[in-house]
Amino acid sequence: MDDLVLRSLTRSFPSGGGVFDISLTVQSGEFLVLLGPSGCGKTTLLRLIAGLEFPDSGEIQIGEANEASNKTHRESIAMVFQNFALYPHMTLFQNIAFPLKLRHVAREETERRVKESAAKAGLTVDLKRFPRELSGGERQRVALARALVREPEIILMDEALASLDAQLRASLRLELKEFQRRTGRTFVYVTHDQVEALALADRLVVMRKGRVEQVGGPQEIFDCPQSEFVGTFVGNPPMNVFLAEKASTSGSLTVNGVDFKIKPPEGSPAEIRVGIRPNDLSTEEGQGRGSIEVVVGSVEFSGATYIVYAKLGDSPICTELPRRVEVGARLKLFFDTARVHLFDPSTGKRLEPA
Ligand code: ATP
Numbered sequence: 001m002d003d004l005v006l007r008s009l010t011r012s013f014p015s016g017g018g019v020f021d022i023s024l025t026v027q028s029g030e031f032l033v034l035l036g037p038s039g040c041g042k043t044t045l046l047r048l049i050a051g052l053e054f055p056d057s058g059e060i061q062i063g064e065a066n067e068a069s070n071k072t073h074r075e076s077i078a079m080v081f082q083n084f085a086l087y088p089h090m091t092l093f094q095n096i097a098f099p100l101k102l103r104h105v106a107r108e109e110t111e112r113r114v115k116e117s118a119a120k121a122g123l124t125v126d127l128k129r130f131p132r133e134l135s136g137g138e139r140q141r142v143a144l145a146r147a148l149v150r151e152p153e154i155i156l157m158d159e160a161l162a163s164l165d166a167q168l169r170a171s172l173r174l175e176l177k178e179f180q181r182r183t184g185r186t187f188v189y190v191t192h193d194q195v196e197a198l199a200l201a202d203r204l205v206v207m208r209k210g211r212v213e214q215v216g217g218p219q220e221i222f223d224c225p226q227s228e229f230v231g232t233f234v235g236n237p238p239m240n241v242f243l244a245e246k247a248s249t250s251g252s253l254t255v256n257g258v259d260f261k262i263k264p265p266e267g268s269p270a271e272i273r274v275g276i277r278p279n280d281l282s283t284e285e286g287q288g289r290g291s292i293e294v295v296v297g298s299v300e301f302s303g304a305t306y307i308v309y310a311k312l313g314d315s316p317i318c319t320e321l322p323r324r325v326e327v328g329a330r331l332k333l334f335f336d337t338a339r340v341h342l343f344d345p346s347t348g349k350r351l352e353p354a
Contacts, residue, residue, distance in 0.1 A: 002062050003027050004049065004154055004186065009058035011044055012210075019045050019210045022058070028153070029184045031177065035197040036207035037233065042190040045207075046156050049188060050079045062154070078147035082159040086131040086142055092118075093127035096145045113149050120183075121145035122175060137168045154186045161196065173199055194234050198222065206230050226350045228273055228343040237278045237307055237318045243345065244274040253342075256313030261290045262337050263354040268344070272351065275341035278307070281319040281333040289334040294319075296329045 004026040012018035019041040026032045034042045047053035049060060062076055078099075086095050093114055100110045118127060121144040131139055140160065147155055161169045177200055180187050191197050197204055198218040206213045206221060206229075214226045225231035231239045244253040246264055253260045253274060264272050285291075294310035294317055301307075305320045310331065319333060342351040 002153070004188075005061045006045075006049070007059050007061070009045070009048055009055050009060065011048055011053060011055050017041065017044070017210065019048070019207075022212055024205065024212070024215070026154075026186060026188060028186055029180075031180050031187045031189065031200055031202045032205060033197045033201035033203075034188065034190045034205050034207060035194060035201075035234070036192065036213075038192055040207040041210040042192070042207055043158055044210075046079070046158050046188060046190050049154075050077055050156050052079075075150070076153040077156060078150050078152035078154075079156040079158070080143045080147045080160045082162055086139060086146075088131055091128050091130055092123070092125070092134075092142050095131065095142055096127070096149050099146065099150045113151075114145070117145040117148040118142075120148055120179070136164045137172060140164065140172060152185075154188065157187065157189045159190055159192070162191070162193070169196070176200065194236065198234070204234075206233065208233075224350070225275075225341060228275065228348045231275050231341055231343070231350075235277055237320065239275045239277050239341070240281075240317050241273050241275045241343070242312070242315050242317075244272050246270055246272070255292075256315060258292050258312065259290075260292075260337070260340065262340055262342070264342065265351050265354050268342075268351055269346065271345055273343040273345050273348075275343060276335055276339065278318045278320045280339040281317075281335050283321060283331060283333060285334050286336070290337050290340070291332055291334045292317075294331050294333055296325050296327050296331060298327060299325060 006022055006024045009022040010020050012020065017039060022045060034045060036042055044053060048055055096114045096117060097110050100113060121141040123141040123145050125134065125138055131142065161172055173196060189200060201218050203215060204218055204221050205215050208229055214221060214230045221230060221234055225234065228241060232241060242255040244255045244260060247254045247259065250259065251263055253262050253264055253272060255274060260274060292312055294312050296308055296310045298309045299306050305322055306324050308319045308321055308325055310317050325331060342353055343349065344351055
């Protein structure tokens with residue numbers, strides 16, 4: 001199978017929305033997730049890849065096949081929509097067989113391929129039934145089976161699990177990932193749910209305002225966000241970010257007068273944005289650790305941990321702790337200075353400490 005290559009793709013709408021100058025290579029067999037807030041252009045990019053939308057400039061290529069010149073482009077791609085887009089008046093069999101009917105595939109072959117696809121998608125209900133008789137999860141499987149029936153190399157999914165309940169989403173997510181591993185198919189999957197994105201992706205593309213903000217493995221994106229936007233968008237509860245000043249005597253960064261024991265890079269601005277993830281703050285002292293004192297404002301039980309909302313001076317700060325703490329308590333929190341992220345306040349870009 002061939003890689004899917006996007007080169008400087010731009011599609012702009014009069015509203016100012018769209019996607020701008022996107023270059024990406026999706027490797028064969030890869031699970032690529034497009035992640036970003038509502039309106040950042042994820043669906044537009046997916047529709048461009050599907051050939052449902054045409055770029056103003058740039059090109060899409062699958063191996064040697066060019067979008068404009070070669071019909072194999074459409075043939076090798078199938079898309080699953082958020083609302084599944086099933087035909088209500090057709091049986092499940094007819095829905096799944098529909099792409100084959102359009103291609104005048106013979107009856108026996110249609111029958112074989114529909115059954116195979118339904119099995120691959122984990123669809124166990126009678127195919128003579130109608131979509132209205134199915135649960136959301138079953139409809140999702142029909143939509144997947146319909147995508148698979150064409151035997152595409154690349155499967156595009158747009159918020160495909162968004163309308164399902166949390167438990168079903170989690171189990172279908174596992175199945176989807178397992179399916180991808182088993183079949184070696186390439187997936188491009190759109191979501192605004194960062195938990196889903198981190199769970200599914202081999203590589204993540206974080207988008208913002210129609211542009212790619214960062215591409216990388218989930219761990220890399222989480223541990224080393226290249227911008228404040230990525231740092232705060234990926235991770236839940238979100239990363240704490242403060243405005244820090246350079247102390248004139250020690251040269252290290254202070255937040256509300258508290259020394260963070262981190263030296264900013266040479267030539268960096270006088271003020272720097274400092275980020276710490278809630279789970280990187282703990283009540284346990286350790287070597288090479290900075291410390292801060294906070295006052296607890298409220299506590300939420302999350303099941304496995306307690307999410308603590310506190311104040312560092314005037315600034316809100318969130319931490320995730322293994323045990324309950326009292327509202328109003330003063331807490332000393334410790335952090336590994338190597339886990340602190342620095343961002344340029346004017347560009348939002350990551351800075352490496354000195
Ligand atoms: P969501 O998560 O809400 O689906 P998204 O990241 O998928 O959002 P898109 O649907 O790609 O975002 O939309 C990107 C921007 O382009 C939005 O500002 C949207 O209003 C605009 N847009 C998308 N399609 C069109 C269109 N056909 N005509 C005009 N503007 C459009």
